[in-house]
Amino acid sequence: MRQQNMKRDWIATARTLSEALPYLQRYTGAIVVVKLGGHAMGSDEAMELFARDMVLLRQVGVNPVIVHGGGPMINEMLKRLDIQSEFVNGKRVTDAATMEVVEMVLSGRVNKRIVQAIGTQGGTAVGLSGKDASLVTCTPTAPALGFVGTPSAVNPAILHQLFEAGAIPVIAPLGGGESGETFNINGDTAAGAIAAALKADRLLLLTDVEGVKDKSGALLTDLEASQIHTLIKDGTIGGGMIPKTETALHALEGGVRAAVILDGRAPHAVLLELFTEHGAGSLIRETV
Numbered sequence: 710m711r712q713q714n715m716k717r718d719w720i721a722t723a724r725t726l727s728e729a730l731p732y733l734q735r736y737t738g739a740i741v742v743v744k745l746g747g748h749a750m751g752s753d754e755a756m757e758l759f760a761r762d763m764v765l766l767r768q769v770g771v772n773p774v775i776v777h778g779g780g781p782m783i784n785e786m787l788k789r790l791d792i793q794s795e796f797v798n799g800k801r802v803t804d805a806a807t808m809e810v811v812e813m814v815l816s817g818r819v820n821k822r823i824v825q826a827i828g829t830q831g832g833t834a835v836g837l838s839g840k841d842a843s844l845v846t847c848t849p850t851a852p853a854l855g856f857v858g859t860p861s862a863v864n865p866a867i868l869h870q871l872f873e874a875g876a877i878p879v880i881a882p883l884g885g886g887e888s889g890e891t892f893n894i895n896g897d898t899a900a901g902a903i904a905a906a907l908k909a910d911r912l913l914l915l916t917d918v919e920g921v922k923d924k925s926g927a928l929l930t931d932l933e934a935s936q937i938h939t940l941i942k943d944g945t946i947g948g949g950m951i952p953k954t955e956t957a958l959h960a961l962e963g964g965v966r967a968a969v970i971l972d973g974r975a976p977h978a979v980l981l982e983l984f985t986e987h988g989a990g991s992l993i994r995e996t997v
Contacts, residue, residue, distance in 0.1 A: 732984040737770035739910035740872075742965075743979060744900035745777040745823070746916050751974055756826045762979050763877055764832035771983075772872045775834075775879045776903060778896035779819040786814050803856040803893045811893045812838075815881040823879045835871055838881035839899060840891060842867035847884035847892040858884050858892025860899065863906035901956040905963025912960045913982065913990075914953055915973025920991030921946060921954065930988060934958055935996040957993045967994045 743763070750756060766773045787794060787810055795802040803811060820836040827834035839845030839860075844867060847858030871878045882899035884892045897914060904912040921929045921937075924945050932940075937954050940946040946954055950970075957968035971978050971990025981989035 728986075729984040733769050736910065736983055738772070740772045740774065740904075740907050741766065741911045741913060741979075741983070742774045742776060742900055742904035742907065742909045743913045744897055744915060745775055746896065746914075746973060750777075750819075755974065755976075756822065757830070758976055759973075759979075760823070760826035760832070761830045762977055763827055763834075764830045765980070766983075767832055767875070767877055773877055774868060774903065774907070774909070775823060775877065776882060776896060776900035777815075777819055777823060777879065778882065779815045782819055783811055783814050786810050797851075797853045800854055800857070802854055805856070808856045808891060808893060812881075812883060812891060815883060820879055820881045827877055827879070832877055833875060834877040834879050836879045836881070837867070839884040839894065843885070844868070844880070845884035845894065845899065845902065847886055847894065849886075849892070856890060856892050858886065858894050860884060860894060860902035863902050865903065865906045868903075868907065895952070897953055897956040901960040901963075901965075901968075904960050904965045904968075908964040909960075910966045911983070912957065912965050912968040913979060914956065914968065914970045915978065916953065916970060917972065917974055918950075918970075919972045920970045921950060921993075929991050932991060932993045933996040934961060934993065937993060954993065961993070961995050967992055969993070 763773050763775065787807065790810065792806055792810060794807065816838045824834040824836040837844065843864050845860050846862040848861045850857045850859045868878050880903065882894040882896045884894050886892055900914065901912060919928050921932060923929055937958060941951060941954065953970055957970065960968050969982055969990045969992045971982055975989065978989050
């Protein structure tokens with residue numbers, strides 16, 4: 710009986726691989742930008758699964774780019790160092806002391822954890838921030854917020870070089886100012902700007918919810934840009950989902966083929982989205 714069960718499992722695995730073939734062919738050579746949120750990073754086991762999936766993408770010819778957040782880790786370090794935060798309209802003011810912690814946590818602890826996890830799974834990853842190689846140039850988002858930046862220019866040349874070398878870029882959402890300042894960038898915003906500069910095939914925003922839902926709580930799996938505007942106006946999309954959907958729309962306007970908001974806590978969410986018929990989240994595309 711046990712051998713029969715194992716045989717059925719092997720057959721199911723083989724069938725899944727066979728059914729994935731058209732999608733594997735579809736994404737060969739494609740650029741996929743993945744925003745890994747602080748909450749979606751989860752446990753060491755979740756990080757291991759995510760890293761393995763990224764290595765698999767690279768192995769089958771996809772060019773993944775990882776842009777990560779790190780809010781929970783930043784909050785933890787600020788608390789440990791007894792650095793008090795101020796907020797303006799719900800947004801953290803990033804003063805000089807806070808900026809030092811943000812850069813230390815994002816470029817150090819978080820970035821290198823992801824790079825190491827990918828290396829452990831047999832892949833090659835290179836960690837960098839938006840400050841490196843003039844990748845992301847910023848302007849201040851609002852004077853009251855301090856060193857919080859909005860991307861004004863993205864130069865993806867270094868990323869193309871890493872693709873050619875077979876490496877996976879892992880990017881901390883920091884940027885440089887025109888006067889040499891360092892700016893903290895919202896992770897979703899950074900991912901959207903980088904995806905647009907690369908004309909990526911997909912922007913995947915991994916978060917801690919399934920995706921965009923209607924008022925009854927049902928997942929909306931396929932949306933056009935015009936529908937997003939309507940859903941925001943009527944209150945169906947609210948709270949933290951508004952900036953995520955707006956990031957998706959800006960990415961589409963910049964040349965990204967489609968954006969997807971999906972639950973990064975679900976095992977193999979990226980693979981399910983790219984290589985199965987039904988996907989795994991809310992896909993947003995330009996209005997036809």
